[in-house]
Amino acid sequence: MNIRDSFTTSTKAVTANKTRSALTVLGIVIGITSIMLIVSIGSGAQNLILGEIGGLGAETLVIRPGREPKGPSDFGQTLFADSLNERDATLLRRKENVPDLVDIMPSVLVPGSVSYGGETYGAQVFGGSARFFSEAFDIFPERGFLFTESDIRSKATVAVIGSKVEDELFGEESAIGKSITIRGKKFRVIGVLPKKGQVAFINFDETVIIPYSTAQSYLLGIDHYHEMIAKTRGPEYVESAIVDITRTLRDSHNITDPKKDDFYVVTQQALVNQIKTILGALTAFLSSVVAIALVVGGIGIMNIMLVSVTERTREIGLRKALGATRKDIMRQFLLEAIILTSLGGLIGIFLGAVLSFLASIALQKFVSASWAFSFPLGAAVLSLLVSAGVGLIFGLYPARKAASKSPMEALRYE
Amino acid sequence: MPLIEAKLVKKNYPDGTEALRGINLKIEKGEFVAIMGPSGSGKSTLLHILGFLDSLSDGEYFFKGVLSSEYSEDEMAKLRNTRIGFVFQMFNLLARTSVADNVKLPLQYSNVPESEWQDRVNRAIESVGLSHRKEFEPSKLSGGEKQRVAIARALVNDPEIIFADEPTGNLDSRSSAVILETLSKLHAEGHTIILITHETFTAEYAERIVRLRDGKIESDERVKARRKNGEEFVK
Structure with missing residues (x-):
């Protein structure tokens, strides 16, 4: 029997009992829908996070005070480290020290809230350089400057x-020209940023940016920085810039033993890789949970195929009497299982795409406006292959059982 | 060389039943043989062995001079497909499948080029007089019509020999007559027919009657077919 006739025969068998076929593939449908949903949301999250980091650009790097944290308990010491200061920024700005550096921005974080009149709002207050922020994140005031x-x-x-x-502090009014209070000190609002949402771990909508020097002197009373964000000439200069920065800072801090470094440099690429690894591991973990669902679905398929083989014993006997070989019968039942599971796979891919599209709409509303729906084409192709594979694996035993029936015994079966 | 030659063929079932206890039988090309006997005499078992649907336990079976044990499983399937046509008591038609598609089934397992299929199916259906029922499904046909579809299916690959296992067992006498006339017409066209029956009326179409009892041949006599094409010409 040629493959086209086998396909027609198998399709006919699948469609002959629609309700049963539908119930049989339900497990596969649920499994594949979950895979699509997980991968789509996973890649949506990855794109969002990478997009935000990408907002900072691969050419930027961050210099932080303290030892490089090797574990969660190490993060504490970097919060209180005071090893980076204006002198370091000045040294790093010098072309002869770090030729590949274009710009450097010291930054400090100001804890506390912002108030105006009777209203108080828990904004994130950054001491930095407005120009650097604007250029790095491509965000400019909607009003003011x-x-x-x-x-x-x-x-x-x-x-x-x-x-x-x-919105929170002024309601309908414009904030430009008015004075807000941060830690008891009044600041005049000179610019309002457009609605932008989350970019590189900063939600610009909830941010107040003030000069870092002002934050250091008037709000925190410190002369060190919490970090310095540096921009190199391009992503390919990041490596050489790190070498120059490290040398310059070690000279400045009189460090000879690299183990005693009181600063460390984080590249965007390292961060990107780290996040990719975490999200990849998470997706793999969830997918392996779904794999269990697929195995359960596969067992369902095997069960129904075995029932079907028994029910159609006489048909198998007849086909053999009329000249079907073992291979013909095997192919017919295997194809039937594969058609069933592939159909389940296709429905799952469709449902998964629809559900992840709906989820992306919800996530856009509640998590980040820049969340984008992405149809995971790779996962869809893989899902289809996996579901066909499930049919192949779990259809094999029933198909073998069908093929090995003796024609006479099969014909006699009541 | 006989078309079929059985030498001391025995068949034992796993439960200990001795269905056949040494059958010696020669059938020449073009014969119309009726195998008769009470139920349990082993006639169906013999037919299954001769038709390569079942294996024998002991003895030798030659089909066209070749020992049955020399055929591989796939070669036996090919024999069943091209050289042998089966007609069963229970019709064994595929449900929800048109008459034409049922008749086409053996062609799908054959090497006959697809371009010839339609023509062959039409000829086979025409030869049993069911051209007007071609697109019907078996559930819409009468018992006699179903059996004629089964005969058309057995004919479609133009086999040398047709095995009919109680083909009229489920039919009324009028339908039975039509089936037997169809078979005798095929015999007249040169096909070898081996018919199993326990009805004397049915056996009257054959030229030779082999009687089985308890797995052995009780008698094997040549008779002059007493009925042909509906008329009784020898009493």
Whole structure:
């Protein structure tokens, strides 16, 4: 029997008992739908996070004070480390020290909330350089303007605020020109950022940016930085810049033993790789849970195929009497199982795509406006192959059983 | 060389039943043989062995001079497909499958080029007089019509020999007559027919009657077919 006739015969058998076929493939449908959902949401999350980090660019790197954390317990010491200061920033800015560096921005985090009139809002307050922020994240005030380098030098009490901060504190009014209070100090709002959502771990809508010098002197009373974000000439210069930065800072801090470094450099690429690894592991874990569902679905298929082989014993006997070989019968029943599971796979892919699209709409609303739906084509192709594979594996035993029936015994079967 | 030659063929079932206890039988090409006997005499078992549907326990069976044990499983399937046509008591038609598709079934397992299928199916259906029922499903046919479809299916690959196992066992006498006339027409066209029956009326179409009892041949006599094409010409 040629493959086309086998296919027609098997399809006919599958469609002859629609309800049973539908119930049989339900396990596969659920399994494949879950895989599609997991992979789609997983890759959506990955794209979102990578997009945010990508907002910072592969050419940027972050210099942090303290020892490089080797484990969760090490993070504490970096919070209190005070080893990076203005002198370091000045040294790093010098071309002869780090030729591949284009710009460097010291930054400090100010804990606490922001208030205006009777309203208080728990915004994230950053001391940084508004120009650097704008360029690195491609975000410019919707209204008003950014503070300048001279504002930083003069420790001006000015702030650029996010759209949500404005909404929470000022309601319908415009914040431009008004004074907000941060840790008891008044800052004049000179710019309002457009609605942007989450970018590189910073939700710009909930952020207040003030000159880092002002934050250091007037709000925190410190002369060190929490980190320095540096921009190199391009991603290919990151490695050489790290070498130069490390040398410059070791000279400046009189460190001869690399083990005693009181700073460390984080590249965006390292961060990207780390996140990819974590998300990959998570997706793999969830997928292996789903694999169990597929095995259960496969057993269901095997069960029904065995019932079907028994029910159709006489048909098998007849086909053999009319000239069907063992291979013909085997192929017919295997194809039937594969058609069943592939059908389940296709339905699962469709349902998975629809559900993950709906999920992406919800996630856009509740998690991040920049969450994008992505149809995981690779996972869809793989799902189809996996479901066909489940049919092949779990259809093998019933098909062998059918093929090995003696024609006479099969014909006599009542 | 006889078409079929059985030498001391025995068949024992695992439960200890001795269905055949040494059958010696020669059938020449073009014969119309009726195998008769009470139920349990072993006639169906003999037919299954001669038709390569079952294996023998002891003895030798030659089909066209070749020992049956020399055929591989696939070769036996090919023999059943091309050289042998089966007609069963229970018709064994595929449900929800048109008459034409039922008749086509043996062609799907054959080497006959697909371009010839339609023509062969039409000819086979026409030869049993069911052209007007071609697209019907078996459930819409009468018992006699179903058996004629089964005969058309047995004919479609133009076999040398047709094995009919109680083909009229489930039919009324009028339908039975039509089936037997169809078989005798095929015999007249040169096909070898081996018919199993326990009805004397049915056996009257054959030229030779082999009687079995308890797994052995009780008698083997040549008779002049007393009925042909519906008329009784020898009493």
